[in-house]
Amino acid sequence: MTFGSRHPEREELELTAEGASIAAVSSVLASAEVIILALPGAAVADLATENSAALVGKLVIDATNQMGAPVANSRAALPPSVRYARAFNTLGGENMADPVFADGPADMFFSAPEQDQQIVANVIQSVGLRPIYVGQDQEELIDALFRVWIALAIGQKRGRRLALRLLEK
Numbered sequence: 551m552t553f554g555s556r557h558p559e560r561e562e563l564e565l566t567a568e569g570a571s572i573a574a575v576s577s578v579l580a581s582a583e584v585i586i587l588a589l590p591g592a593a594v595a596d597l598a599t600e601n602s603a604a605l606v607g608k609l610v611i612d613a614t615n616q617m618g619a620p621v622a623n624s625r626a627a628l629p630p631s632v633r634y635a636r637a638f639n640t641l642g643g644e645n646m647a648d649p650v651f652a653d654g655p656a657d658m659f660f661s662a663p664e665q666d667q668q669i670v671a672n673v674i675q676s677v678g679l680r681p682i683y684v685g686q687d688q689e690e691l692i693d694a695l696f697r698v699w700i701a702l703a704i705g706q707k708r709g710r711r712l713a714l715r716l717l718e719k
């Protein structure tokens with residue numbers, strides 16, 4: 551796993567994941583097979599414009615939220631050719647760092663092209679969350695779950711250590 555950074559030389563960046571490294575954003579985008587976008591939503595359009603060739607046909611997992619905008623996801627800012635997946639935007643980050651609750655791991659609902667479903671599920675599972683696939687091109691559904699999390703955790707002040715779970719019988 552390589553983290554793209556605008557300051558790859560910074561010494562204070564600490565890597566805890568095994569085999570992780572840091573490199574310049576453009577070189578990471580050029581060489582990555584799977585890209586997770588985790589930068590401010592407002593910055594995605596410029597990033598996509600500056601790296602449009604590198605993004606063509608890539609699997610992009612969009613974790614960004616356009617805070618305060620009518621549409622939370624950044625799909626419209628990305629080249630139409632990307633294989634677009636929506637995940638990691640519906641929980642506060644502390645729940646991804648420590649995803650196990652008293653009754654098991656938190657669920658991470660996600661949308662992805664059908665042929666990329668398993669890859670995205672593997673990425674989600676690799677951080678300890680339980681992947682729940684909701685379909686292809688379903689970013690609006692995922693964004694609704696982001697709004698549910700905000701309403702409960704922030705709006706109702708239940709706190710950020712809060713996650714949603716699918717129950718089945």
Ligand SMILES: NC(=O)c1ccc[n+]([C@@H]2O[C@H](COP(=O)([O-])OP(=O)(O)OC[C@H]3O[C@@H](n4cnc5c(N)ncnc54)[C@H](OP(=O)(O)O)[C@@H]3O)[C@@H](O)[C@H]2O)c1
Nearest residue numbers: 556557588589590591593613614615638639640641642643
């Ligand atoms: N925090 C959460 O709990 C959470 C949960 C779910 C989703 N999200 C979403 O995930 C994204 C990242 O969240 P965050 O809390 O990590 O935000 P953040 O701390 O504001 O941004 C993350 C990193 O993005 C980099 N960055 C800023 N502008 C950039 C640009 N123009 N080009 C490239 N990199 C840039 C910054 O690195 P440098 O300044 O060092 O270059 C910063 O360390 C946001 O869209 C947020 O809505 C956040």
